[in-house]
Amino acid sequence: MERSNSSDNHPQSTEPLTIENHKVLVATDIALFTIKDGIFQVLLIKRGVPPFLDFWALPGGLIRMDIGERGEEPEEAALRELKEETGLAKDLGYLEQLGTYGSPNRDPREQRVISIAYFGIGPTLEDPEGGSDASHATFVPVEKAISDQLDLAFDHRLILTDAIKRARAKLEYSTIATQFCTQEFTISELRRVYEIIWDTELDPGNFQKKVLSSPGFIMDLGRNADSSQTGGRPAKLYSAGTETLLNSPIRR
Template identity: 45%
Template sequence: MDDWLKDSVEVEASWVTVDLAIFTIRDDRLMVLLIERGVEPFLGRPALPGGYVQKNETLRDGALRELWEEAGIDGGRLHLEQLGAYGDPQRDPRGRVVTIAYLALGPDLPAPVGGTDARRAYWASVSQLMAEAKGLAFDHLAILSDALEEVRRKIEYTAAATAFCGESFTLSELRTVYEVIWGEGLDPSNFRRKVLNTVGFVESTGERWHPPTGRPAGLYRRGSAWLLSPPLLRGTGNGA
């Protein structure tokens, strides 16, 4: 067989899928969206939402479609970006399947609704999944691990933490995002100083939130800056 024909056969024998690691914070816990597979392979096993990319759609469009079909969530409201490509020859028992993984972040997302080849969709605790270190279909645990580290790194150097907040938020709510994702407590005063001294990170709405008990708190929105200078580095214990 001619070399060019061999290459053509190999291309035809490969498929492209998209998988999504979608994070939100619920009840002060970092959660990831999972589906229960309703078809083989890995029937009944938990997995990240995803599926095959159709011939006439972009990778991003395929990711958004799969998210809507399998979980009933509109990805248009999420911070969505590519995480990386995963192409281990043994990752899918159906054949050579290369997947493009996406990372998505959103504020307290609604309860998902399973559809198409997903029996159900649900939010699962990231810390519990990582502690068990097993159970997810395909290589989705590796994708989840990479996505988690990317989120932890990203909120150090960018304003990505605000993607977990609503349109307006208190600095206490923003600090909780960092504490949940990093798994460490932060000194409130130092965190506040650091955030307010980072030009363009947040801006005041001019309004205040009045809790049932306690003192009112100022409300903020995401500012104009994406890259944080200086960054908010983890592991310092005080957000500095």
């Protein structure tokens, strides 16, 4: 890999093939999920510049080479663009690389652009603000976002579809569901995360036992939630545990 000489024969090209000719632009995009109003939603921006002017898109942008000694870390770039485009400054609950999308025709512009996509879970923004070149940022229900109702820029429908699959799969064998909750939450709230994202109903009793028997999933705070709004017996409060993977999965 990473050969210093690319002095092979290149029959299809007439121009001199310097290293510079093989360089491409690298962008990052984030599929940032949250649960808002009881609905599984993803953060989108409305593009304010061409190409795909006025299309919806995942927040993201180019990795900059003028930040740091040798350019930014891809993950830094993703977080910087997220902040610039949506005003989201709070810490994300979770962020991991989803995959890299690099088909030659994914960007219609002259320059080839590949994108490193991230999967994230974030706090619900009451009013995300559009910044820089994004004219508007808002959470959109995932079903609507991948439907025909919305025009997504570039290959963002593909990226988003992959990200949704990742989210649904990760609920089974990891503890990321806690990242969709507030800092302190009840087991019912955690259960609702599963029910909303999987669009299923889970047995409250069995879920309770399952979660409590998974070491490191949740931590008992020794206090109760206020039940005046919700009615019924006050539920115990928990916070996210230290474990990231479940030894026995939560079944759909």
